[in-house]
Amino acid sequence: MPVLTEPRPAFIVSNAPLIPQQDVLLRMQDDLKRALQKPVNQRRWVMVIDLRKCVGCHACTIACVAENKLPPGVVYRPVLEEEIGTYPNVTRRFVPRPCMQCDNPPCTPVCPVHATYKNAQGVVEVNYDQCIGCRYCITACPYAARTFDFGGTYVQGTTGSEAFLLGEPKAEAMERAANYEYSKAWERKGDESPIGNVRKCHFCLHRVNEGMLPSCVTTCMGRATLFGDANDPDSVVADWIASPNVMRLKEELGTEPRVYYLV
């Protein structure tokens, strides 16, 4: 750990060596590298969201939409906004809501074709090639964390000269370009998967497996979203999930979410 050698500000009276705090993003990156060296079934990915730091900028939502090329009607990580109190004593609370990656997920056993399941790393996946699009899992999720790909694009319907100026065909082609969910290229064309499938947050496993943090984590300007391996006692997330000010959504349901909120 490097020690600061610059002159200290006058108000610091301690003579103890100053250690600069490492950016939590870099620390999580180190945590991720360590975790990836372990066998997959020994990793326990969790997400910690510090509600005290979330400013409700929605950048994580947009980063997620961009990363996974999400079409209209599909959102993996909305940010819930709650107004608390009555005027003039009001405040706002922002609660990002990714998939909870429950350890006891209600969405997986209802699938009639085993298309959704918890993988070896504990992330709830959807096998797009297997999903029949019955949407039973959507109704089973108590967090509304699953959405359906209806096949539309954002530029659809923007016809006429305005669309021409905006370059609708190219924009649509970009929207339909492959995403890399589950480490496979999924182009959205015709009625092929993932169109007609249920889609959900997967902790950006395609990035994580390549040593990159989830898109929502790297985008968060307040460093409010933390990610890592809870099985690693030295990881950032392991520190936080043991703290007393941690909560999970709808814990009473016994779903054992892997997303923790710091309050």
Add this chain to the structure above:
Amino acid sequence: MTLKKIVYILAALAIIMGAWGFYDRFANGHQNAAYGSYVVWGLWVAMYLFFAGIAAGSFMLATLDLLFHIEIFKGTGRTALWIGLISLGGALLSIWLDLGQLWRIWKVYLQGNPGSVMAQMVWGYTLFGLLLVASLYLAIRDPQSKLLRVLMIIGLPLSLFVSGAVGALLGVEASHLFWHVGLLPVQFPVFSLASGVAALLAAIGLFGPAKDPHRAQQLWVLSIATVVLALVKLYFLWADFSQSIYGNVPQNVQAVNAVLFGPYAWTFWGLQILLGTLIPIVVLVQPQLARHNRWAGWMGVLVLVGFAVARANIVFPALTVPELEALINAFSGPRLQFEYFPSAMEWSVTIGIVGLVVLAFLVGTDRLPLQSQEVA
């Protein structure tokens, strides 16, 4: 022009109207549907529940003739089986079109999850459909065969299972408290029986054999059954709603309020309660009207309309209540809303399916030997 001819024309018109919906569904997938990622099941799922209920209930009624040989129902078994078969066709067509990936339905059979209620239901309905076909074939070709009796014995509990499974499909969902009540799977066989009775009442009343000496008596018995089952249905409704309201769990109360006072409350009060329940009760408790072909038949139709609305009022309200309240404004988009009214394409498909079922019924009554020789 006879009533049958008018209904033939209406059914044909309905199919023509439906053709556009079918085309749109196959050409554009789900893009022109009004349901979204929150209200994720719409009109087609409700119609599936509706038609599946008639199918199971009709089979139950067919056993009165073909298994128990109750004199008064003599000759109704084949008609009931035919109604069951075409209704099942309507149900499966509705739910098939609702799938995101239509052509993967085979996966439920070959790669199915035995632990999923939906998979169990698909297998159950497939078996039930095959049983209906075999039963109808035997009932026409060899009504005295032992095999028919065996099929009816197997089919009776199977029809109870498949109708209950529809309730269980919703009932097992703990995330929607409005559905998650033990009473729901218990109610559905009763609903099925009631819809089967209403369908048979309509079929015999409006299109029954003129020479059948049992006809008036059959209508009277079916009318009494309709009234009793309508009262039971009202009691179930009261039990469901009062439990939710007195329980005061916000999610439940919101769902009940959506039915009673929401934007489509008129469907509940006007179609389900008044038209589909109260008017048929008032008419059918009067013996002379209950035995009257047209009166009884049209009351059967009204009860069925009420049932279709009732199915919608079970499916939609639970889904219009957000799992997390702030989701309503979290990320806006055309598919991310907690409101639902079927789109023109959905209506078109449903009208087409209703037309197909009605046309199949009429063709069956005209072309198949559904009535015994003595009354045909």
